[in-house]
Amino acid sequence: MKLASIQAAESKLLLQTYERNPILFVSGHDVYLRDEQGHDYLDLLSGIGVSALGYSHPAIEEAILRQSTRLLHTSNLFYHEGTANLALRLTEISGLDRVFFCNSGTEAWEAALKLARSHARVLSAKGQQIGTKFLAMEHSFHGRTMGAVATTHKAKYREPFGPVMSGVEFVRFNDVDDLRAKFSKDVCGICIEPIQGEGGIHPVSQEFFAAARELCDSTGALLIADEIQSGLGRTGTWFAYQHYGILPDITAIAKPIAGGIPMGAMLCTDEAALGFTPGQHGTTFGGGPLACAVAIAVLDEMQREDMLAHIREVGDFFKSKLQELAKRHDCVVDVRGMGLMLGLELNSADLAKQVASQMMERRIIINRTSETVLRFLPPYILERKHVEDAVNALDEILKDLAAYAGTASVGEQAHG
Numbered sequence: 001m002k003l004a005s006i007q008a009a010e011s012k013l014l015l016q017t018y019e020r021n022p023i024l025f026v027s028g029h030d031v032y033l034r035d036e037q038g039h040d041y042l043d044l045l046s047g048i049g050v051s052a053l054g055y056s057h058p059a060i061e062e063a064i065l066r067q068s069t070r071l072l073h074t075s076n077l078f079y080h081e082g083t084a085n086l087a088l089r090l091t092e093i094s095g096l097d098r099v100f101f102c103n104s105g106t107e108a109w110e111a112a113l114k115l116a117r118s119h120a121r122v123l124s125a126k127g128q129q130i131g132t133k134f135l136a137m138e139h140s141f142h143g144r145t146m147g148a149v150a151t152t153h154k155a156k157y158r159e160p161f162g163p164v165m166s167g168v169e170f171v172r173f174n175d176v177d178d179l180r181a182k183f184s185k186d187v188c189g190i191c192i193e194p195i196q197g198e199g200g201i202h203p204v205s206q207e208f209f210a211a212a213r214e215l216c217d218s219t220g221a222l223l224i225a226d227e228i229q230s231g232l233g234r235t236g237t238w239f240a241y242q243h244y245g246i247l248p249d250i251t252a253i254a255k256p257i258a259g260g261i262p263m264g265a266m267l268c269t270d271e272a273a274l275g276f277t278p279g280q281h282g283t284t285f286g287g288g289p290l291a292c293a294v295a296i297a298v299l300d301e302m303q304r305e306d307m308l309a310h311i312r313e314v315g316d317f318f319k320s321k322l323q324e325l326a327k328r329h330d331c332v333v334d335v336r337g338m339g340l341m342l343g344l345e346l347n348s349a350d351l352a353k354q355v356a357s358q359m360m361e362r363r364i365i366i367n368r369t370s371e372t373v374l375r376f377l378p379p380y381i382l383e384r385k386h387v388e389d390a391v392n393a394l395d396e397i398l399k400d401l402a403a404y405a406g407t408a409s410v411g412e413q414a415h416g
C-alpha cells in the first residue's frame with residue numbers, strides 16, 4: 001500500500017488520536033529511518049525515546065530470532081528463564097530490590113500508584129498515621145490511563161476524562177516551600193519526573209528532590225520517580241535520580257528497555273513491595289520471554305559498549321553545540337537537559353513549529369514539546385557527526401527564518 005491509500009484507510013478505520021507526519025517508513029538502519037521512496041531520515045527522536053540502539057541492531061535481531069524460535073509466551077502462572085535474570089540486572093543498576101514487569105510506561109506508573117496506596121494501607125494497619133493522597137508536579141506527564149492522567153498536570157490530558165482519580169494535589173515544580181506547605185501525613189506518595197520530558201525538559205533541582213526524600217522519610221510516604229523517559233541510560237547514568245544521589249522508593253521505566261519491543265517495569269524497595277500480596281496486581285503479557293530476552297540483550301550491549309560514557313560524551317558535545325547556537329540566535333531562550341535528553345527552548349510556539357517542520361523537510365526528525373521546546377531524544381548510538389549535521393541544519397533554518405522575519409517587518413513598515 002502507498003502512503004496516500006494508507007492515509008485514506010486510517011482516516012476511516014482508526015480512532016483519530018494522532019496527527020501523523022505524512023511519511024511512510026519501511027525500514028531503519030543505525031540512526032536512520034528509511035521511507036518508501038528510499039530517503040533516509042536522521043532520527044533524533046528514536047520513536048519518543050524507545051529505539052535506544054537505533055535500527056536493525058544485530059544484538060536485538062539476534063535476541064528476537066533466538067527467542068522466537070524457542071518460546072514467546074507462558075503467562076505469569078509459570079516460570080521462564082528471562083524474568084529473574086532481567087530483574088537481577090535491573091536491581092543491580094537501580095539500587096532497588098524488586099521488579100514488577102508490564103508492557104508500557106503508563107502501566108508501570110499505574111502499578112506505582114497502586115503500590116503506594118496499598119503500602120500506605122499496610123502502614124495504617126500497623127497503626128502508623130498515613131493517608132492516601134498523592135502530591136504530583138505541575139507540568140508533569142505520567143501517561144494516559146486513569147491514574148496516570150489524574151497525576152498528569154496538563155488540563156487537556158486530564159479534564160476530558162473527569163472525574164479522574166481523586167486525592168491528587170499539584171505542587172509547583174522545584175518550589176520547596178509549596179512542597180512543604182502541601183505535604184502532610186495524608187500523603188502516601190510524591191510523584192516526580194527527575195527530568196520533566198513532556199513538560200519541556202526541566203530537571204528537578206537538587207534541593208527540591210532532597211526535600212521530597214526527607215518529607216517522605218518523615219512519614220513513611222513513598223518517593224516515586226517516573227523514569228519512563230529519563231531512565232535506562234538516557235541521561236548518561238542508568239537512572240536520572242543517580243545524578244542527584246537520591247534513591248526513590250519506586251521508579252517506573254519503559255521506553256528503551258527492550259529496544260522497541262513493548263515492555264515496562266516498576267522497580268521498588270523491599271519495604272514498598274510489602275504493599276502487594278499475590279493476586280493484588282498483575283498483567284497477562286508482562287515480563288514475557290521475548291521482551292525479557294531482548295531487554296537482556298539491550299543491557300548486555302550497553303554494558304559491552306560502555307554506552308553510558310558514550311551518552312555522556314556525545315550528549316555533552318550536543319549540549320555545547322546547542323549552547324553555541326543559543327549565542328548566535330536571539331530567539332533561543334534556553335538549552336536544558338542531560339546526556340541525550342535535551343531541549344532547546346525558542347521564544348515562540350510558532351517558530352518552534354516551523355523549525356521542527358523544516359528539520360523534517362531536511363529529513364532530520366525532532367519534535368516539539370510544551371509548545372516552544374525542541375526536544376532531542378536520539379538513539380544512544382548517535383555520533384558527533386550526526387550532532388554536527390543536525391545543529392548545522394538548525395543554524396541555517398534559524399538564520400533563514402530570522403532573515404525572513406526581518407524582511408517581513410521591513411515590508412510591513414514600507415506599507416505602513
Ligand SMILES: Cc1ncc(COP(=O)(O)O)c(C=O)c1O
Nearest residue numbers: 104105106141142143197228229
Ligand atoms: C515521563 C513519562 N511518563 C509516562 C509516559 C507514558 O508512557 P507510555 O506511553 O509507554 O504509556 C511517558 C511517555 O511519553 C513519559 O514520557
